[in-house]
Amino acid sequence: MTIKSFAATLSAAALLSGAAFADGHANPQVGGADMMMEMNIVENASNSPIHTTLVAAVVEAGLVDTLAGDGPFTVFAPTDDAFAALPEGTVAALLEPENRDRLVEILTCHVVGAEVFSDAIGGMIADDGGAHPVETLGGCTLTAEMNGDMITLTDEQGQVATVTIPDVDQSNGVIHVIDTVMLPAA
Structure with a gap:
């Protein structure tokens, strides 16, 4: 499936799933912080006390303007604990200017170019026989x-992340909090 066809599938599914939020359901808190639907992904992530490493990485990678842009985006957002579980020295090395391309690659492996809520993801999983x-x-x-x-979510290296807080609605997409950093194939 191409990115365009996946994005079209997600966009159609998101239209159906987004209705729940239009009916007045409150956004979940993340790390005890309120997440405001009228704020964008970067603004809400910056307010989350459990996403400080992710925000620092997004800044270092030069992705702030992109993720604060119109979107829509779905971001699978690893927590500080997820980054801390990487081998010692990995985060510090990724934040070095000479490793910016690798950092961008890793961060964008957490971003889909469409808005999709968990019920739509669940439906696609069921439609595809479980995966x-x-x-x-x-x-x-x-x-x-x-x-x-x-x-x-299983990455290309076989690591498995669990969506711990789904459906954090944003003005330009949705965040799903995950407990593992997703990595591209080695």
Whole structure:
């Protein structure tokens, strides 16, 4: 499936799933902080006390303007604990200017160029027999599956992330908080 066809599928599904938010459902808190639907992805992530590493990485990678732009985007947002679980020294090395291309590659492996809520992802997983490929803007393909009532994502290195806080609605997309940093193939 191409990025365009995946984005079209997500956009159609998102139109259906977004109705729940139009009906007045409140956005979930992230790390105890309110997430405002009228704020963009960067503004809300900056307010999250559990996404300080992600925000620093987005700034260093030069992706602030992109992720604050019109979108729509779906961001699978790893927490500070997810970054801390990487091998020692990895985050510091990625934040060095000479590693900017690798940092951009990793960060954009967490971004889809469409807005899709968890019920739509679940539907695509069911429609595809239990596993749905998710093509990211970084060129990675994540595999979305269900583990009970939780969505999991498997990266190209076989690491599995769980969506711990789904459906954080943004003015330019949606964030799903995850517990593991997704990495492209080695």
